[in-house]
Amino acid sequence: MSNTVTLRLTKELSEFAKNPDHQLYLHYDDSNIMNIKAMITGPPDTPYCLGQFEFSLQFPRDYPSNPPKVLALTTNHGRSRFNPNIYAGGKVCLSILGTWRGNAGEQWSSAHGIISILLSIQSLMSDTPYRNEPGHDQEKDPAKLEPYNQKIRHETIRISICDRLEGYLGIGQTLNFNGSTDSTTTTASTPSSPLGAVNNTLATPVGTPNSGGTPIATTPSMFESLYAPAVTPDDEFCDLSKRLFLSYYDIYQNTVRTESEQIKDGSVFYKAPFEFGGNKMDGTFNYASLAKRLEAIRTAIDKETNDWATESSSWISHLNSISGNLKRQFEQVREYYNESNTGVVDIELTDDNPFLWNFTLFGKPMSNYDGGMFKVKIVFHKDFPEVQPRVKFTTPMYHVHVTQDGVPFYTVEKLDDARSHIEAISRLIVEDEPSTNPSTHVNLQAAKLHFGNKEQRREYNRNARRCASRSTDYFD
Known part of the structure; x- marks a missing residue:
């Protein structure tokens, strides 16, 4: 790898870290930054809403003269085409990648980079x-546009969320040949230790579809030839995926409820005229199953968090360096807040x-939460810090960036600094206006009211003040 390529990629990764986007995530090994994994969460208000879509980027030795090779990894083992430009086999058709002819001025140039590539994929x-x-x-015919959207909404939750999280948590699924779930065979088992650390082994679902009509059990190598160049048993986004799931759980379930009112379970997916052969998205709707699967995932993650708390007493004596570091951070943070007037006590x-x-x-003071x-x-x-902490308001909180059961959506600059976490959570309450970024709106009702008309905004303010007034009831 030439110094020119190394310096270019290092600079891009540094810029990416300084300006994090709530919907773009990267993972790479410092010893080989030519191979990068990326995860894009689907934009809100689209059929991809907050799905977790993974891609690999392999950079050539003459980068940035030529673009990286990009492969979509969230494809249901090569069976599901999530977009006219994102094929079931993983190909991503974009003019800046040289995988589509495009128009003049849309081809790759050295001015492009990691961020522009990911944003271009996200725009699809x-x-x-x-x-x-x-x-x-x-095309303007809703009879074509909406049925195509409907199956993407379903498969976004089934494949990019349920299948993904069930693999991390060891929740088994037996699948029918078209990908719909036989909900009667769902079993959950939470490992004694979480699969949250970077490079942990990814659990393999016990059932995957074959070409016939009966459920089968498969070995992990069944589709190895499709993904051997890009996918390993280790998944770097395991911890991130779980934390995002906790933030977006209510939104996923809201999608399931809304769509199930419009679509009857057992209905066959619409087939677009450009879908053919193995490059398509076939299946049937089964929202009743998805609702149960989402609930089982949430239960498993909550149990995992409780297991951390139970097992942590043994970590104190066996992991002196880790517990000692956290104890020192606690003492420093407590001293800092005792000496400052920052609203944290x-x-x-x-x-x-x-x-x-x-x-x-x-x-x-003088705010809704006064x-x-x-x-x-x-x-x-x-x-x-490889596995980030689980955070929850134990006092009910009504806020755009806090779920109904108390999980805050926040970001920190220093992942290994406990005070940075507290400060980021504090900003949710201290700042006058929540972010307008819809991917951070984890309380749908609160967001609808806050960003609605004047009367809705007044209702939001009343709910927030009522929340603050009742909060003291939770103190002895």
């Missing part, structure tokens, strides 16, 4: 992906356990 995940197919870009450990933190947030006192619990894992 539009509200009407049917129109991405050449010759159909002016009563930072403490549960039973003097450095893996279990609790703190209280004061609502900002007078409020909100308890927050942080559970750290023994592999912190």
Whole structure:
């Protein structure tokens, strides 16, 4: 690898880290930055809404003179074409990648880079992906556009969310040949230790479809030839995927409820005129099954978090360096907040356990949360910071960026710094206006009211003030 390529990629990765996007994620090995994994969450208000789509980027030795080779990895083992430009076999058709002829001025140039590539792929995940197919870009017939969207919504949840998370958590599924789930065979087993750390082994679902009509059990090597160059048993986004799932769970279930009111389970997917051979998306709708699968995933992740808390007492004695680091951070953070007036009080450990933190947030004066006192619990894992902590408001919180059951959506610059986590969570309450980025709106009702008309905004303010008023009831 030439120094020119190394310097270019290093610079791009540094810029990416300084300007994180809520919907673009990267993972790479410092010893070989020519191979990068990326995960894109589908844009809200599209049929790909908050799905988790993974891609590999393999950079040539003459980069940036030539583009990287990009392969879509979220394809249901090569069976599902998620977009006219994202094939079942993994090919991504984009003019800047040289995989599509495009128009003049749309080809690859050295001015392009990692971010522009990912944003171009993300732009394919539009509200009407049917129109991405050449010759159909002016299609207006809802009888074609919406049925195509409907099956993508279903498969986004089934494949990019359920299949993905079930693999991480060891939840088994037996699948019928067309990919619909036989919900009667679902079993859940949560490992004693979480599959959250980078490079942990990815659990393989016990059932995958064959070409016949009966459920079968398969070996992990069944589709090895399709993905051997790009996919390994290790998945670098395991911990991230779980945390995103906790934030977006209500949104996934809302999609399931909404779509199930429009589509009867057992209905066959619409087949677009440009789908053929193995490059298509076949199947039947089964939203009843998806609702149960999402619930089972949520239960398993919650149990995993509880297991961390239970096992953490043994980590204190066996993992002196990790527990010692967290204990020092706790003492430093507590001293910092004791000496400053930042709206955070009563930072403490549960039973003097450095893996279990609790703190209280004061609502900002003259704001909707004025007078409020909100308890927050942080559970750290023994592999912190590779595995990020699980955070939850234990006092009910009504906020655009906090789920109905208390999971906050936030980002931190220093993943290994506990104070950065507390400060990021505090900003949700201290800042006057929530972010307008819809991918951060994890309370749908609150977001609808806050960003609605004047009367809806007033209702949001009333709910927030009511939340603050009742928060003191949760203190002894």
